[in-house]
Amino acid sequence: MVKVLPRRRRVTVRLGGMATGLSSLLTLAMIAALAGPTQAQPGGQTKGSAPPAAKGDGDAKDQAKDAAKSKDDGKEAEPTEPPPDPSQLQKLSPVEIFKDPAAQELIDLKKFNPIRNRPADPADIGAVKEMAANPAAPVDATIIRRMIGGMIAQLTDTKNIQSLIDPPPGSIDSRAIETATRNLQEPLFAARASKSNTFLNEYNRALVQMLPAVLKNHLVPRIQAMIVLGQTGSPEALKIFLDEIRNKDQTVWVKLWALRGLSNIVRYNETPRLNNQQTVDAAKVVAEFLDGNEEMPWPVKYRALEALSYLRQGAEPKSPKEARMAKAAAKVLAAPKARLDIRAEAARALGMMQITNAVTDYNFKLVAYLAGQVAAGAGEAVLSSYSDKGPPLNAAKAQYMTALLVGPLSQVFEGQPGVRDSGLLHNPAAASSRSDIQKVQGQITAVAKSALELVRAPAGQRAAERKDLEAQIGRLKEFLAKNVPANGHLVPGDEGLLNEDSPAAAAAEGEGDASPPAAEKPSKPDRPASKVAGNRGRG
Numbered sequence: 001m002v003k004v005l006p007r008r009r010r011v012t013v014r015l016g017g018m019a020t021g022l023s024s025l026l027t028l029a030m031i032a033a034l035a036g037p038t039q040a041q042p043g044g045q046t047k048g049s050a051p052p053a054a055k056g057d058g059d060a061k062d063q064a065k066d067a068a069k070s071k072d073d074g075k076e077a078e079p080t081e082p083p084p085d086p087s088q089l090q091k092l093s094p095v096e097i098f099k100d101p102a103a104q105e106l107i108d109l110k111k112f113n114p115i116r117n118r119p120a121d122p123a124d125i126g127a128v129k130e131m132a133a134n135p136a137a138p139v140d141a142t143i144i145r146r147m148i149g150g151m152i153a154q155l156t157d158t159k160n161i162q163s164l165i166d167p168p169p170g171s172i173d174s175r176a177i178e179t180a181t182r183n184l185q186e187p188l189f190a191a192r193a194s195k196s197n198t199f200l201n202e203y204n205r206a207l208v209q210m211l212p213a214v215l216k217n218h219l220v221p222r223i224q225a226m227i228v229l230g231q232t233g234s235p236e237a238l239k240i241f242l243d244e245i246r247n248k249d250q251t252v253w254v255k256l257w258a259l260r261g262l263s264n265i266v267r268y269n270e271t272p273r274l275n276n277q278q279t280v281d282a283a284k285v286v287a288e289f290l291d292g293n294e295e296m297p298w299p300v301k302y303r304a305l306e307a308l309s310y311l312r313q314g315a316e317p318k319s320p321k322e323a324r325m326a327k328a329a330a331k332v333l334a335a336p337k338a339r340l341d342i343r344a345e346a347a348r349a350l351g352m353m354q355i356t357n358a359v360t361d362y363n364f365k366l367v368a369y370l371a372g373q374v375a376a377g378a379g380e381a382v383l384s385s386y387s388d389k390g391p392p393l394n395a396a397k398a399q400y401m402t403a404l405l406v407g408p409l410s411q412v413f414e415g416q417p418g419v420r421d422s423g424l425l426h427n428p429a430a431a432s433s434r435s436d437i438q439k440v441q442g443q444i445t446a447v448a449k450s451a452l453e454l455v456r457a458p459a460g461q462r463a464a465e466r467k468d469l470e471a472q473i474g475r476l477k478e479f480l481a482k483n484v485p486a487n488g489h490l491v492p493g494d495e496g497l498l499n500e501d502s503p504a505a506a507a508a509e510g511e512g513d514a515s516p517p518a519a520e521k522p523s524k525p526d527r528p529a530s531k532v533a534g535n536r537g538r539g
Contacts, residue, residue: 098297102251106219114157115213120150125183132187132203135196145206147183152214154180155221164220181224188231192268204234212240219251226254230261233268237261238278242285252293252300259286259303266310276317283313287328298342305329305345312422314353323359323491326350330490333370334497340377340401344408347371351412352422357429361492364430366485368440370497371412372476375444378404379473382451386466391459398455405448413441439483443476 105111124147131137131144154160160176167174184207191200207229214225226244229237241258244250262282265273274282286307296304314326332338333346350367378401385398392398415423424430424437450472454465488498 096297098252098299100252100297102249103219103253105249106222106251109158109161109218112156112158112218115152115217117149117153118146119153120147120183124150128187128203129190131199132190132196133194135194135198137196137199139199139202141202141206144203145210148206148210151180151184152210152225155214155224156217161218161220177220177224181227184228185231188228192233204232205236207232208234208236208240215240215244215250215254223251223253223257226257226261230257230264232261233264235265235269235273235278238265238274238282242282245285245289252296255289256300256303259289259300259307262286262307263303263310279311280313280316283308283311283325284316286311287325290328290332298339301332301342302345305332305342305349308349309345309352312352312354314350314355315359317358320356320358321360321491323355323362326353326355326359326362327490327494329353330367330370330497333367333374336373340374340381341404343374344378344404347374347412348408351415351424352419354421355427355429359429359491362429363485363487363490364424364427364433365436366488366490366497368413368424368433368437369480369483369485371409372440372444372480375405375409375447376473376476376480378402378409379447379451379469379476382454383466383469383473386454386462388466389463391462395455398451402448402451402455405444405451409444410448413437413444436483439479443479447472447476 124143127140127143128147131139154176157176163174164177187203188200190196191203211225211229215222217225229240241261244258245255247255272279286304290301290304293300308325308329311325315321315323316325329346329349333343333350335343347367347370351371355362355364381401382398382405385394385401386392411423413423413425415421415426421427425434425441430437447469450465450469454462454469457465485498488496490497
């Protein structure tokens, strides 16, 4: 059985010239942004973009028990695979350095003043947590605001930030930023779990009113403040999110959490909390951000595409023929050098968008075709993760790429249960293209099924399953080569999305760390250990 678990990326943050304290905190911020519980779209359908996790110690113990049991039963136990060579694993983990020029301007402590509020009373912190956990508890707005004010002072305190950057031995100040962030977040989680809606509304309102000042402070507190705001799921924070996404002087790591905040407004509310115009405006800002920042770090691009999936707006009602939001996602989907997981998320966004007949001559067949290209690349990445004799070269990557096939690359066609008209096959405007779309879907489904069989096959069956996957990929690529759309435009007048000198399987080319190498060589993992620089890169 294949375990498809929440995606957890190992991210190493290195701020040029700085000690590891600040790096560690920003690492946690990145991991939190890219991991976490499996996310649900409206209608309760879980998202399928999360990759399977590699087997842990528990699995190893179970295997050992099974082997011992086989011996006791008089049967020869299947030989276990040797543990990977750590030196080889290091070679398989490429390093990414994310550079954000805006972060360089936000590191100098001398440029920022602390926000001075009354220090938080432990009794206030406890009282707020009690209000959050108990729906029957009276809500005291004064205590809530006093606690938030104390946490803001703790976040922006120069001594706390300096202690994080260069932690003195045994200093409790080095944990002050982390503690303040946790104290601000925990009431959100507790209130949501206990359905303390009265408290949650008051608490969110206070956060939205008080935290924006922190977004103009030092790099560290501004990121922490947006992490908290991004977790509110409050439509009252919409303007903050959009303003920061548009802010050219803001670091992309604040923007990442602003994008996440847009998605959470939809995720955390069973009934729509944004009106149609707000949803369109938000999707327009995200699309403009994607178009104007092609070199943005891929985690930020992923969150932008995810936000478009949740917002579901492909075009502005005032100018539907332009399909501005759909074009922004399609541009990413068609980029042969983009990461496969990013292209898959772009495909899902296009499948979730509500495209009506007002968008004339919208090319649904082209979206399906491009999704087929990505599926071919993902299938080849799975294939290259096993040698032709069967032993896995990179099982974790194979599982992750399989998750793309059964997740976003399936949802682009089928959508999600409970989400009206989601998926290309369920969009009324795509009725005339449905037959062609189904043909592509059938080819992708065959590859996904074969990949799934390979990653869960016992050692003795891997060689045969690998051959079957290779054959299915060949059929998909042959189908794509014979069915190149005559019209390479998503909508009339756009730049065109088909690269004439790229074969149907262009998805597998130029992918950097996500591209599948030759089958007989160890493949590079799709989930790299990323070094995120601030002075020499990211903040």
